[in-house]
Amino acid sequence: MEKSLESEWIRKRARRLGFELCGVAPAEKFPELDGFADWLARGYGGEMRYLGDARRADLQSVLPGAKSVIVCALNYNTPLPHSTQAFAEGAENEPRGWISRYAWGQDYHAVIGAKLEELCGALRERFAAPFETRWYVDTGPVHERALAHHAGLGWIGKNTLLLNEEVGSYFFLGVILTTLELAPSLEGEAPPPDLCGNCRLCLDACPTGALTEAYVMDARRCISYLTIELRGAIPEELRAPMGRHVFGCDICQDVCPYNRRAPVDALPAFAPRSWPKKSLPAAAPDESLFLPRLEWLASLSEEEFRELFRGSPIRRSKWRGLLRNVGNALGNAGAQADEETRARIRARLEMLAQSGEELVADSARWALGRLGDMSS
Numbered sequence: 350m351e352k353s354l355e356s357e358w359i360r361k362r363a364r365r366l367g368f369e370l371c372g373v374a375p376a377e378k379f380p381e382l383d384g385f386a387d388w389l390a391r392g393y394g395g396e397m398r399y400l401g402d403a404r405r406a407d408l409q410s411v412l413p414g415a416k417s418v419i420v421c422a423l424n425y426n427t428p429l430p431h432s433t434q435a436f437a438e439g440a441e442n443e444p445r446g447w448i449s450r451y452a453w454g455q456d457y458h459a460v461i462g463a464k465l466e467e468l469c470g471a472l473r474e475r476f477a478a479p480f481e482t483r484w485y486v487d488t489g490p491v492h493e494r495a496l497a498h499h500a501g502l503g504w505i506g507k508n509t510l511l512l513n514e515e516v517g518s519y520f521f522l523g524v525i526l527t528t529l530e531l532a533p534s535l536e537g538e539a540p541p542p543d544l545c546g547n548c549r550l551c552l553d554a555c556p557t558g559a560l561t562e563a564y565v566m567d568a569r570r571c572i573s574y575l576t577i578e579l580r581g582a583i584p585e586e587l588r589a590p591m592g593r594h595v596f597g598c599d600i601c602q603d604v605c606p607y608n609r610r611a612p613v614d615a616l617p618a619f620a621p622r623s624w625p626k627k628s629l630p631a632a633a634p635d636e637s638l639f640l641p642r643l644e645w646l647a648s649l650s651e652e653e654f655r656e657l658f659r660g661s662p663i664r665r666s667k668w669r670g671l672l673r674n675v676g677n678a679l680g681n682a683g684a685q686a687d688e689e690t691r692a693r694i695r696a697r698l699e700m701l702a703q704s705g706e707e708l709v710a711d712s713a714r715w716a717l718g719r720l721g722d723m724s725s
């Protein structure tokens with residue numbers, strides 16, 4: 350069969366598995382990889398030492414004999430408001446936090462991994478000659494966004510994410526490296542052009558100044574890194590600008606014009622996890638990961654955290670990390686709370702300040718200091 354027909358067959362197969370986009374890139378070194386080494390050398394990767402894995406520089410060291418990379422994108426956009434629209438104006442008596450859209454439902458690693466495994470199985474049925482495959486979702490020593498760009502899925506925007514003109518950026522990327530020689534999706538064509546133009550909405554909206562310039566993000570200032578990857582205390586000067594974010598941040602995607610009409614047909618697995626009242630202790634209200642109540646999150650024991658977030662991406666921050674973030678967010682929420690709510694927040698923070706976990710106690714003390722400032 351003609352190689353280009355093979356690639357088209359793969360694309361259709363991926364679509365049947367629910368992937369919004371799919372393309373094939375040659376397993377080559379792309380110029381973006383040089384920029385990545387420079388980014389790391391500037392320390393912008395913070396404590397994410399795994400990003401320095403030397404295999405990232407060469408796909409051949411990840412899968413010897415690799416000839417092609419199949420890149421797939423799976424939508425996680427559910428029809429609920431953006432972070433930039435979701436918070437009520439004025440005083441609140443139920444302060445709420447923000448969890449990144451991608452983390453509302455099931456752990457995407459498992460959901461996409463199962464689909465990529467299925468696609469690999471389909472390849473094995475289709476191609477008789479022996480070949481190897483290796484797939485990754487986010488955790489492998491590969492530069493998914495650069496590969497996606499060279500597979501024709503979109504361009505890397507000023508917010509450093511992969512953008513597609515039709516689909517926006519609310520999607521996960523998964524890649525399959527293979528020793529099969531497949532026709533690249535862009536055979537003879539240039540990768541998709543950069544359509545950011547003069548726009549700089551993401552740069553202006555980033556509350557912590559993490560987008561230091563167009564196309565450059567200092568992860569050490571990014572709320573996603575600070576709330577999920579960072580294990581220690583959050584630098585004090587960033588705690589107030591972080592607002593109510595307790596896990597991840599969507600702001601630079603939520604303001605992007607290409608996400609205004611992004612399709613909202615994510616799998617039910619990515620809809621916000623919720624707990625009906627009857628599954629929680631008596632008198633508890635229904636709880637959800639879409640705009641979760643901060644006081645509820647602050648009340649979780651380590652055991653409850655483990656139980657409630659089984660199979661959820663939230664597990665990555667660990668209990669102490671989530672409570673650190675929640676303490677921070679409660680301090681910031683106090684700024685918009687009425688007197689009665691502020692008193693309740695203060696009582697909750699005083700409990701957190703007694704925590705045996707210094708990380709949690711430190712964030713609660715900082716938040717109490719912020720509330721103190723408010724009443725003085």
Ligand code: SF4
Nearest residue numbers: 555571572598600601
């Ligand atoms: S995710 Fe949030 S903090 Fe990070 S660069 Fe985007 S807007 Fe800034």
Ligand code: SF4
Nearest residue numbers: 506507545548551605
């Ligand atoms: S907000 Fe504007 S500049 Fe930023 S990624 Fe989107 S289109 Fe590009």
